[in-house]
Amino acid sequence: MGYNIPLFNLNYDEREVEAVSKTIRSGWISTGPKCEELENMFCQMFNVKYAVSISNCTDALHLCCRVCGIQPGDEVLCPSLTFAASANCIKYVGATPVFCDIVGPEHLNIDPKDIEKKITPKTKAIVVVHMAGFPAHMDEIMEIAKKHNLKVIEDACHGPLSEYKGKKLGTIGDCAAFSFFSNKNISTGEGGMFITNNKELVDQARLLRSHGMTTMSYQRASGHATEYDIVALGYNFRLDDIHASIAIEQLKKLPGDLKERIRVRERYLEGLSQIKDIVVPFSDNKEFVSNYIMPVVLLNSNKEKRDRVRNYMHNEGIQTSVHYPAIHRFSLYKAMNFSLPNTEYVTDNEITLPMYAALSDDKVDFIVETLKKALSK
Structure with missing residues (x-):
């Protein structure tokens, strides 16, 4: 049925239309200058060192697990009150999701007390979801992670520009993923972003994002390189410039x-x-x-x-x-x-x-x- 008051609306106007049109007319529509521009905007607006545009948030979460070294046989703590991708990404790398309870109806985020109870010698990381854009208890979670030498992955798809004690969500743990799905605050239909302040993690993410290739098509077309090697088993997790051009306008808004x-x-x-x-x-x-x-x-x-x-x-x-x-x-x-x-x-x-x-x-x-x-x- 049609609704007089829908759940959400699409915050689009002629700016998104014109951005797409310009990108198409530019002759470069795959990963290129618009993706790079979007990544730079993310770094500035989120006060983070590195950003890598990704095909969607699920793929960004998959990359988070890969670059954090999670492997078959490992366990990763995560909430159950979230979209399935927050747990599926753990299974993608052969690890086992261990579900933790939330604090309660008044606070829908993962409970640090339950995290502490479920840590075993196999535990390697915690996936934190900032439900509805509201921050989880990150001080307690980061203290637990430090105590047990665990990686912290932030699923921040609900919280672009949300803050926790002056820090942007997604910049507190080891790395984070954002979503540009159609109903998100930043909406491009599909798309996402990987962010981190760790140079080693971002280098791995950039490599794995595009088949493990040492250079990308845009670099070679720009004359920066004419050859490439494949040095890791990567994926095709690239965002394209058409979606990136929309995301740039969405970020401005x-x-x-x-x-x-x-x-x-x-x-x-x-x-x-x-x-x-x-x-x-x-x-x-x-x-x-x-x-x-x-x-x-x-x-x-x-x-x-x-x-x-x-x-x-x-x-x-x-x-x-x-x-x-x-x-x-x-x-x-x-x-x-x-x-x-x-x-x-x-x-x-x-x-x-x-x-x-x-x-x-x-x-x-x-x-x-x-x-x-x-x-x-």
Whole structure:
């Protein structure tokens, strides 16, 4: 059905159209000058030393695991309340994901206490997902990682320009991945970014991104090299200049977009505070964040009730979603028999409300009032 209020909207205008047109007219549409420009913008805006444009966030996470030296037989700690790619990337390199619980309905990020409990001699890394763009407890996580000599990979796909104690998310661990999927804050349809402050890791990432080749097509076409060697078993994880040209325009818009999202969230918080039997995760957060999505969790509830509430809202023309089905319940992983009570409660009782910069106060008020009516029924 069509919705009067969709879950998100595409923040595009003629600037993206013109950027694509110029790139096509330039005659260079694969990985080239626009990808390089985008990478430089990322370094400047995120205050990070190195950025490598990637075909998508899943591939960027795969590269994170590769460059961090994760191998078959290793274990990697990660949350289950996230998109499947956050765990699949661990399996891609032959390692085993070990699922950790979240803090609770009020804070949907991985619980450092559960991380500490599940460390074994096989543990080599932690994948941290900054849910909805809100930072995980990174001081505690980095302390645990240092104590046990573990790598920290940040899945920051929800949090471009989000901050934790003055640092941009993605710049705290060893390396990080960002997403440019169609519904993300930076939207190109497909695309992603690998970032790090470690020269050794970025050199490996650049090499593995393009078949393990010592030079890329753009370098050879520019006259910087005429030959290449293949020195590692790499992948085709390259972004192209068409998608990069869109991402550049999206990055230019991002600060203004995030400012408006703060307004939308503040309006939500004002209205939702009047509704009993719900929790608004991260309501006490004081950091600057991306506000990628607007989750609420029903209390004293179950999956059937949550679904009835969603259906009521859909019938009123409001699109909602669920972030996320728990990964450890999927057929691929359920034989591992993890019990994650906080994750399981949230995945059965969370509702994602519409969130985008153009959402008016009147529409936020209507969403809140509709949620209140749905709960009363």
